Amino acid sequence: MPGCLKRLKEKKTVQMMFKKAKFNMGYIDEVHTQVLELPYEQEELRMLVLLPDEDTDLAVVEEALTYENFRAWTNPEKMTKSKVQVFFPRIKxxxxxxxxxxxxxxxxxxxxxxxxxxxxxxxxxxxxxxxxxxxxxxVEVNEEGTEAAETTAVVRNSRCCHMEPRFCADRPFLFFIVHHETNCVVFCGRFSSP
Incomplete structure (x- = not known):
C-alpha cells in the first residue's frame, strides 16, 4: 500500500502496511503524541511507537523523553485495548x-x-x-517480521457510523522494542526519513 511519509514540508512515497485489530493505544497530552503497542508473535517482546500529532515536532517528544516519562507514557494501565486501524511504513x-x-x-x-x-x-x-x-x-519491520503489522484486507459496512481509532505513522516517530516480562528496552530508534 503506497503512502506518504510527511517530514516537515517534504513528502516521500513509502510502502505502507495496514492492519485492523485490537491493540493497546494511548495518548500523551503533555507532548500531543499517540502511543501504540504492537505485540510480537510470541508476546515476549512488544514494540511501542510514539507518534506525535501532525502539528507537533518529534523534537518536542525527544526533549521531554526521560526514563520516568517513558515508563508513565507506555504504562499498559493508561492505554485502552480497542480495535485500531494501523497504517505503518515498512522500515529497514x-x-x-x-x-x-x-x-x-x-x-x-x-x-x-x-x-x-x-x-x-x-x-x-x-x-x-x-x-x-x-x-x-x-531492525526491519515488514509483514513477515512483525505479526502486528501484517497486511490484511478490510471490508467495511458503509452504513456503520462508529469510527475506529486510527494510527497512521506517516510522519517521524520513535519506536522501542521492549521485553514484556522485565519491561526492559532492548532496542530503540527514530524513524524520520525513508
Missing part, C-alpha cells in the same frame, strides 16, 4: 558504531594498550590488545 534501519572512544571514556583503557592488555584467560599469547570494538544495529 541499519547503522554501526565504533565503541573505542566510548569505552575509553568509561575507563576501559588497558584493553586497547599492548603493554597493559591482559586477556590471558582467553588467549595463550600475552599482551594481545583489542584493536576494534564495533556495535552494529539492524
Amino acid at each position: 534501519l541499519e547503522t554501526s558504531y565504533d565503541l573505542e572512544s566510548f569505552l575509553r571514556r568509561l575507563g576501559m583503557t588497558d584493553a586497547f594498550e599492548e603493554a597493559k592488555a591482559d586477556f590471558s584467560g582467553m588467549s595463550t599469547k600475552k599482551n594481545v590488545p583489542v584493536s576494534k570494538v564495533t556495535h552494529k544495529c539492524f
Whole structure:
C-alpha cells in the first residue's frame, strides 16, 4: 500500500502496511503524541511507537523523553485495548558504531594498550590488545517480521457510523522494542526519513 511519509514540508512515497485489530493505544497530552503497542508473535517482546500529532515536532517528544516519562507514557494501565486501524511504513534501519572512544571514556583503557592488555584467560599469547570494538544495529519491520503489522484486507459496512481509532505513522516517530516480562528496552530508534 503506497503512502506518504510527511517530514516537515517534504513528502516521500513509502510502502505502507495496514492492519485492523485490537491493540493497546494511548495518548500523551503533555507532548500531543499517540502511543501504540504492537505485540510480537510470541508476546515476549512488544514494540511501542510514539507518534506525535501532525502539528507537533518529534523534537518536542525527544526533549521531554526521560526514563520516568517513558515508563508513565507506555504504562499498559493508561492505554485502552480497542480495535485500531494501523497504517505503518515498512522500515529497514541499519547503522554501526565504533565503541573505542566510548569505552575509553568509561575507563576501559588497558584493553586497547599492548603493554597493559591482559586477556590471558582467553588467549595463550600475552599482551594481545583489542584493536576494534564495533556495535552494529539492524531492525526491519515488514509483514513477515512483525505479526502486528501484517497486511490484511478490510471490508467495511458503509452504513456503520462508529469510527475506529486510527494510527497512521506517516510522519517521524520513535519506536522501542521492549521485553514484556522485565519491561526492559532492548532496542530503540527514530524513524524520520525513508
